[in-house]
Amino acid sequence: MRYISTRDNNMKVTSARAIAQGLSVDGGLFVPETLPRLPEGAIDELCSMNYRQRAVYVMKLFLEDYSVAELTDFVTRAYSPRGFDTPRVAPVKKLDANTHFLELWHGPTCAFKDMALQMLPHLLTAAMRKNGEDKKVCVLVATSGDTGKAALEGFADVENTRICVFYPRDGVSDIQKLQMTSQSGSNVLVCAVNGNFDDAQAAVKDIFSDPDMREELSQNGWMLSSANSINWGRLLPQIVYYISAYCDLVNAREINAGDPVDFCVPTGNFGDILAGYYAKNMGLPVKTLICASNKNDVLTDFIKTGTYDRRREFYTTISPSMDILVSSNLERLLYDLSGGNDAETAGYMAQLREKGVYTVSDAIKSAMDGLFAAGSCDDAETKSVIARAFKEHDYLMDTHTAVAYGVLEKYRAQTGDKTCAVVVSTASPYKFCTAVLEAIGEVPGSAGPELIGQLESASGVPAPMPLKALSGKSPRFTDSYDKAELPDVVRRFLK
Numbered sequence: 001m002r003y004i005s006t007r008d009n010n011m012k013v014t015s016a017r018a019i020a021q022g023l024s025v026d027g028g029l030f031v032p033e034t035l036p037r038l039p040e041g042a043i044d045e046l047c048s049m050n051y052r053q054r055a056v057y058v059m060k061l062f063l064e065d066y067s068v069a070e071l072t073d074f075v076t077r078a079y080s081p082r083g084f085d086t087p088r089v090a091p092v093k094k095l096d097a098n099t100h101f102l103e104l105w106h107g108p109t110c111a112f113k114d115m116a117l118q119m120l121p122h123l124l125t126a127a128m129r130k131n132g133e134d135k136k137v138c139v140l141v142a143t144s145g146d147t148g149k150a151a152l153e154g155f156a157d158v159e160n161t162r163i164c165v166f167y168p169r170d171g172v173s174d175i176q177k178l179q180m181t182s183q184s185g186s187n188v189l190v191c192a193v194n195g196n197f198d199d200a201q202a203a204v205k206d207i208f209s210d211p212d213m214r215e216e217l218s219q220n221g222w223m224l225s226s227a228n229s230i231n232w233g234r235l236l237p238q239i240v241y242y243i244s245a246y247c248d249l250v251n252a253r254e255i256n257a258g259d260p261v262d263f264c265v266p267t268g269n270f271g272d273i274l275a276g277y278y279a280k281n282m283g284l285p286v287k288t289l290i291c292a293s294n295k296n297d298v299l300t301d302f303i304k305t306g307t308y309d310r311r312r313e314f315y316t317t318i319s320p321s322m323d324i325l326v327s328s329n330l331e332r333l334l335y336d337l338s339g340g341n342d343a344e345t346a347g348y349m350a351q352l353r354e355k356g357v358y359t360v361s362d363a364i365k366s367a368m369d370g371l372f373a374a375g376s377c378d379d380a381e382t383k384s385v386i387a388r389a390f391k392e393h394d395y396l397m398d399t400h401t402a403v404a405y406g407v408l409e410k411y412r413a414q415t416g417d418k419t420c421a422v423v424v425s426t427a428s429p430y431k432f433c434t435a436v437l438e439a440i441g442e443v444p445g446s447a448g449p450e451l452i453g454q455l456e457s458a459s460g461v462p463a464p465m466p467l468k469a470l471s472g473k474s475p476r477f478t479d480s481y482d483k484a485e486l487p488d489v490v491r492r493f494l495k
Contacts, residue, residue: 001064003030003232006335007346015063016127019120019233020137022226023208028346029332030232036061038243038283043257047247051089052079054247055119055240061282062236065130066123074122083108083118085464090115090241092248095393098418099408100254101401101425102245109179110428110464111321112272113150116229116237121154123233124225125161135223138494139163140207142200142228144268145172145321146427148190149179151227156185163227164189164493166200169480172320174448175431175467181475189493192480196314197268198326203486204228205328213487222494229271230328238275243284245422255420260287262421264411266404267291268324270299272424274332277371281336287419292407293376294319299327303374306365308348311356318379318435319399321427326352337364373415375407379435382406386429386439396440396461399432401425430455430463449473 003018005011007028013021018030038061046054052075059071079089086106093101107114128137139161141151148165155163165180169192172180180190193200207213208224217224229235242263249255263286265273273291280286293300295315302308310325317323335345338361351358360368377385382399385406389395397405404423411417429436433451434444442458444451449470456463481489 001036001062002033004033005029005342006031006331007342007349009340009342014065014130015232016065016130019123019231020127020131020133020223020225022224022231023205025209025211025214027205027209027349028342029230029328031332031335032062035278035281042283043247043250046243047250047257049247050087051244052076054244055079055237058240058243059236066126070126074119074126078118078122083114090244092245092252092422093395094252094254095389095395098420100249100420100422101395101397102241102422103425104241105425105428107150108153108466109146109149110431110467111146111150112424112426113146114153115241116234117147117150117154117227119237120151120227120231120233121158121161125158127233128160133223135218135221136160136162137225138217138222138490139225139227140204140490141165141226142197142204143167143172143180144197144324145176146431147228149176149183152180152183152185152188152190155227156183156188158187162187162189162493164191164490166191166193166203166486168193168196168200171196171316171323173432173434175433175470176320178448178470178473178475181477182470182473183476189489190477191486191489193486194480194482197324198310198314199483201228201326201328203483207487207490210487216491217494220494228328229269235271235275235329238272239279239282242276242279242286246284249420249422258285260285260419262286262288262290262417262419263424264290264292264404264408264421265424266319266322266400266426267293267299268296268322268327270327270329270333272426274329277333280371288417289372290407290411291372291374292404293374294322294382294403295376295378296323296325297376298325299330300374300376302330303368303372306368307357307359308352309357310352318382318432319403321400322403334360334364337367373411375410377403377406383435383439385409386436387441390440390459396429396436396459397425398427398429399435400427428464428467429461430467
C-alpha cells in the first residue's frame with residue numbers, strides 16, 4: 001500500500017517513508033492511497049482476540065512493509081502491563097442501558113494519546129531502518145496538553161532520536177505542565193510558547209515546510225519527524241480502539257454483531273474523531289460520529305454550516321486540550337470527501353492560511369451531513385455534567401469527557417436517537433483536579449499535584465499512580481519563547 005499527499009496525489013511513498021517523514025514536503029498530510037476494508041467475518045474473529053492482538057490485525061491492513069512479527073513485538077512492548085494499569089488496555093465501562101465510556105487513559109501519562117504514542121516510537125525507529133536512513137531523527141511536537149507528555153514518555157532516551165515539545169505557556173493544566181516540564185531523559189526539550197496551541201502548531205508546520213531548514217539540518221545529520229496526529233503512524237493506532245470497543249460491546253452482549261453504534265468524541269484537532277471515520281469506512285457499523293467541542297466551537301460550526309472560520313475569539317477553557325482553532329486533521333477528511341481531489345483540498349488550506357476561512361463544496365457538505373453530528377458545551381455546562389454523572393452514576397470524569405457526554409445528551413434530546421452510544425473518554429479526571437473538584441462541590445485547597453489527594457478523598461476514586469508520583473517533583477524546563485524564535489530553538493537543540 002502506498003501513501004499519498006493530500007495536496008499532491010502524485011507524491012507516493014511507502015508507509016515507512018510516510019511515518020518517518022511525518023508531513024509531506026508540500027505541507028500536505030499522508031493518507032492511504034486506498035482504504036482497506038475489514039474482511040468478511042472480521043468482527044467475529046476480532047471479538048475472540050485481546051486488545052494487543054486486535055491492534056496487530058488492524059495495523060497490518062495498513063502497513064504492508066511491516067511484518068506481523070514486528071508488529072506483535074511493538075504491540076507487546078507498547079501496551080505492556082508496566083505501562084497500562086489494566087490488561088484490557090482500553091476498557092469499555094457501562095453507564096446505563098445504552099451509554100458506555102471507552103476509557104483511553106489507563107496508560108503511563110493517563111491520557112488517550114498513550115494509545116498511539118506508546119506505539120509510534122517503535123514504528124518510527126523501524127521505519128528509519130527500513131528506509132536505510134543513516135540520519136538521526138528529531139521529533140517535533142506541538143501540544144495542547146496531553147500529546148506532549150505522551151510523546152516525551154514514548155521517545156525519552158530512544159537511541160538516535162531527540163524530541164522537542166512546544167506547549168502554550170498559559171494553556172495547559174498545572175498537572176499537564178508539571179508532567180512535561182519534569183520529564184527525564186537526555187534527549188528531550190520542553191519549551192513554553194508565548195501564545196496558544198495554534199501558534200505552536202503553526203510554528204511546527206512552518207519548520208517542516210521550510211526547505212532551507214530541512215537542508216541545513218540534513219547536512220548536520222538530522223531529519224525531522226512529527227509525533228502530532230499529522231503523522232500517519234500516530235493516527236493509525238487510534239483506529240484500533242474504535243474497532244476494539246465495538247468488539248467489547250458485542251462480547252458483553254450489549255449489542256449484536258452488525259448493530260449500529262454512535263461514537264461521541266471530544267476533539268479539537270480532529271484526529272481522534274477522524275480515526276473513527278476511518279473505522280466506519282473500513283466497515284465498522286458506526287451510525288453517527290458526534291463531534292463534541294468546548295467554547296472553541298469552530299468544528300461544531302463547520303460541521304453544521306460547511307464554513308470553517310478561525311477568525312474568532314480564542315478561549316482558554318477548563319478542557320484545554322480542545323482549545324484549538326486550526327484543526328489539522330480536517331484536511332484528511334476534506335481530501336477523502338472530495339473524492340481525492342488534491343487541488344480542491346490544497347485550495348481550502350490556502351484559503352485558511354491566507355484568509356482564515358473557507359467554505360466547502362455542496363458535495364462535501366452533503367456527505368458530512370450523512371456522517372457527522374456536532375455540538376458544544378461551555379465551562380459551566382461541563383461542570384454540571386461532571387456533577388450530575390458523579391451524583392447519579394457514581395462515575396467521575398474529566399473535563400474533556402464531560403464535554404462529549406454533555407453533547408451526547410443534547411444530541412439525544414434533539415433527535416430522539418436511542419442508538420447504543422460510546423463516549424470516548426480521553427483523560428483521567430486527576431489531570432484536571434481544580435475543575436473536577438469545583439464541579440463536585442469542593443473548594444480546591446491548593447494547586448497542582450497537591451490536589452490529587454483532595455480529589456481522591458472527596459470522590460473515593462483511586463488516583464492513577466503516574467499522577468500521584470508527581471508529588472514533590474520540580475520542573476527541569478522553564479524557558480518560554482515567542483513563535484518566531486522556535487526555529488532557532490530547534491537549531492540550538494540539534495547542535
